[in-house]
Amino acid sequence: MADIARKRAGPQKDLPMTVTLPDGAVSRDHNPLIEESILPTAFDQRPIGAWGYAWIWVGIAVIIATYSLGATGAQGGIPLGQIALTILAANLVLGVFMLLTADIGTEHGLPFAVYLRAPFGTRGTHLPSLSRGLVAAMWFGIQTYLGAIALNGIGSYFFSFDNWVVWYVLFAALQIINTAAGIKAVEKLAALAAPAIIAISVWMYFSLDGIAEMKGINIWTFQADGQMSLLVLFVANLGFWSTMAIDIPNLTRFVRTEPGARGFFARNRRVFAGQLIALPVTQAVIAGLGAVSWIATGNWNPIEVIQGDAQGIALIALLVLVVLAQWSTNNSANLIPAALTFVNAAPRLLDYRLGVALAGIVGTLCFPWAILDNLFTSLGYYGAFLSAIGGIMVADYYLIRRRRLNAPDLYRPEGQFRYMAGFNPAGLVAWLIAGGLAAMWPEYAVLIGFPVGLILYTALMRAIVLPRHRQAEIDSGFADRFLATSRGASWSDIAGSHLASREDL
Numbered sequence: 287m288a289d290i291a292r293k294r295a296g297p298q299k300d301l302p303m304t305v306t307l308p309d310g311a312v313s314r315d316h317n318p319l320i321e322e323s324i325l326p327t328a329f330d331q332r333p334i335g336a337w338g339y340a341w342i343w344v345g346i347a348v349i350i351a352t353y354s355l356g357a358t359g360a361q362g363g364i365p366l367g368q369i370a371l372t373i374l375a376a377n378l379v380l381g382v383f384m385l386l387t388a389d390i391g392t393e394h395g396l397p398f399a400v401y402l403r404a405p406f407g408t409r410g411t412h413l414p415s416l417s418r419g420l421v422a423a424m425w426f427g428i429q430t431y432l433g434a435i436a437l438n439g440i441g442s443y444f445f446s447f448d449n450w451v452v453w454y455v456l457f458a459a460l461q462i463i464n465t466a467a468g469i470k471a472v473e474k475l476a477a478l479a480a481p482a483i484i485a486i487s488v489w490m491y492f493s494l495d496g497i498a499e500m501k502g503i504n505i506w507t508f509q510a511d512g513q514m515s516l517l518v519l520f521v522a523n524l525g526f527w528s529t530m531a532i533d534i535p536n537l538t539r540f541v542r543t544e545p546g547a548r549g550f551f552a553r554n555r556r557v558f559a560g561q562l563i564a565l566p567v568t569q570a571v572i573a574g575l576g577a578v579s580w581i582a583t584g585n586w587n588p589i590e591v592i593q594g595d596a597q598g599i600a601l602i603a604l605l606v607l608v609v610l611a612q613w614s615t616n617n618s619a620n621l622i623p624a625a626l627t628f629v630n631a632a633p634r635l636l637d638y639r640l641g642v643a644l645a646g647i648v649g650t651l652c653f654p655w656a657i658l659d660n661l662f663t664s665l666g667y668y669g670a671f672l673s674a675i676g677g678i679m680v681a682d683y684y685l686i687r688r689r690r691l692n693a694p695d696l697y698r699p700e701g702q703f704r705y706m707a708g709f710n711p712a713g714l715v716a717w718l719i720a721g722g723l724a725a726m727w728p729e730y731a732v733l734i735g736f737p738v739g740l741i742l743y744t745a746l747m748r749a750i751v752l753p754r755h756r757q758a759e760i761d762s763g764f765a766d767r768f769l770a771t772s773r774g775a776s777w778s779d780i781a782g783s784h785l786a787s788r789e790d791l
C-alpha cells in the first residue's frame with residue numbers, strides 16, 4: 287500500500303497524517319494522464335479566502351453582455367424593480383447549483399476536466415471538457431476585443447492613436463501573463479478591480495438617472511409595451527452562467543479549507559459569500575444598469591451613452607471600467623478553465639502556462655468580433671449541452687458516489703475509470719441525449735438539459751455500467767477513506783509526486 291503524506295496549511299488540530307491509497311500508481315514520467323497543474327491541490331496550495339473569492343466573483347459578473355440582458359427585460363415591458371429581482375433570484379438559484387459542484391474542489395482539490403474522468407472516462411472526458419474549454423477561449427476573445435475597443439478609445443482621445451488591433455494584442459498578452467502567474471496574481475487583480483468596478487458602476491447609475499430625469503422619465507415606474515414574461519428573463523439568466531457553474535471546481539480547489547471540515551457548510555464557508563452574495567447582487571446591478579440605460583436613452587450599452595458626452599477624467603474612469611471588467615472576468619472565468627481543459631487533453635505536451643497561452647490563441651482564432659453579431663444564439667446552443675454536463679456531474683458526485691471518490695484512479699490509465707477503452711457510455715449517452723433535447727428549445731435549455739442529464743446518467747450507471755465496471759468507493763460501502771478534506775487529508779501526492787513546491791497554480 288502506498289501512504290500519501292498530507293500537506294497542511296499552518297497548525298491544525300490532531301488529524302490522521304496519511305491517506306492510504308491502493309497500490310499500482312503509475313510513474314508520472316510515463317503516465318499520459320498526469321501534469322502537475324491538474325493534480326489535486328494540497329491544503330497549503332489553497333490561498334484564497336472568503337473576501338478574495340467574493341472579489342473574484344464581483345469581477346467575473348461584470349461583463350458587457352449583462353447590460354443587454356437587463357435592457358432586453360426593459361424592452362419586454364418588465365419594470366426595473368422586477369428586472370433586478372428576477373435576475374437576483376436567477377443568480378441565487380445558480381449560486382446554489384455552484385455550491386454543489388464547488389464541493390468537488392473543496393473536498394477533493396480536483397479541477398473540472400479531471401473530475402469528468404469519473405462520469406465520462408479517462409478518454410471520454412475530452413469531449414465535454416473541451417467543449418467547455420473552447421467556449422471559455424471564445425469568451426476570452428470576445429472580452430479582449432471589448433477591452434481593446436475601450437483602450438483604443440483612450441488612445442484616440444489622448445494620443446490620437448487609433449488601432450484596436452494593436453490594443454487587442456497588447457491587452458491579450460497582458461491578461462495571459464497575469465493569469466499564467468498563478469491564482470495569487472488572479473486574486474490580487476480581483477481585489478484591485480472589484481472595488482473600482484463597484485464605484486464606477488454607482489457613478490454610472492446616477493449619470494443615467496440624471497439623463498432620464500432631464501427627459502421627464504422615472505426609471506422606476508417606466509414600463510414599455512413589450513410582453514416578455516418573467517420566466518423567460520429568469521431562464522435566460524440561468525443560461526448566462528451555466529457554463530461557469532459546471533467548472534467552478536477550477537477555482538474552489540484554491541479556496542482555503544480546514545482539514546477535517548466534515549460538514550458541507552464548514553468545508554465551503556469561504557465559498558458562500560461569492561456564490562450567494564457577490565454573484566447575484568453584482569449581476570442584478572449590472573443588468574439593472576443596462577435596463578436604465580435603455581429606458582433613459584434607447585441604447586442598452588451605458589458605456590456608449592456616457593462616453594458620448596464624457597471627457598477627461600470621466601472618460602478615463604468609464605473606459606477603465608470596461609478594461610477592468612473584461613480583464614477580471616477573463617482570467618478567472620475564461621483563461622483558467624480553458625487552459626486546464628487543454629492541459630487535461632494533452633498532459634505530455636502542455637503545462638499550465640502553455641495552456642493559458644493556447645487559450646489566448648484559440649480565443650483569437652475564433653474571430654470574436656464576428657461572434658458578437660450572433661452571441662446569444664451561440665450561447666443558447668452551447669448552454670444546452672453544457673447544462674447537461676452539470677446534471678451529470680451532480681448525479682455522479684452526490685447520487686452515484688455520495689461524495690466519495692477513488693481519486694488516484696483518475697490518474698491511472700488502467701484504473702476503474704477506464705470503463706470501455708476509456709469511455710463511459712452512461713455519461714456520453716446521457717450528455718448527447720440531454721444536450722440534444724435542450725438544444726431543441728434553447729430558450730429553456732437549462733431547465734431541460736440539467737434534469738434530463740441527471741436522471742439519464744443515474745439510470746444508465748445503475749442499470750448498465752456499475753454491474754460491469756466495479757467502482758471501489760461504491761463497493762466499499764462509501765467508506766470514508768475515499769474522502770479527502772472531510773477526513774483531514776488531501777490527494778496531493780498522486781503517483782508519489784511531492785508537489786508542495788508547485789507555485790504555477
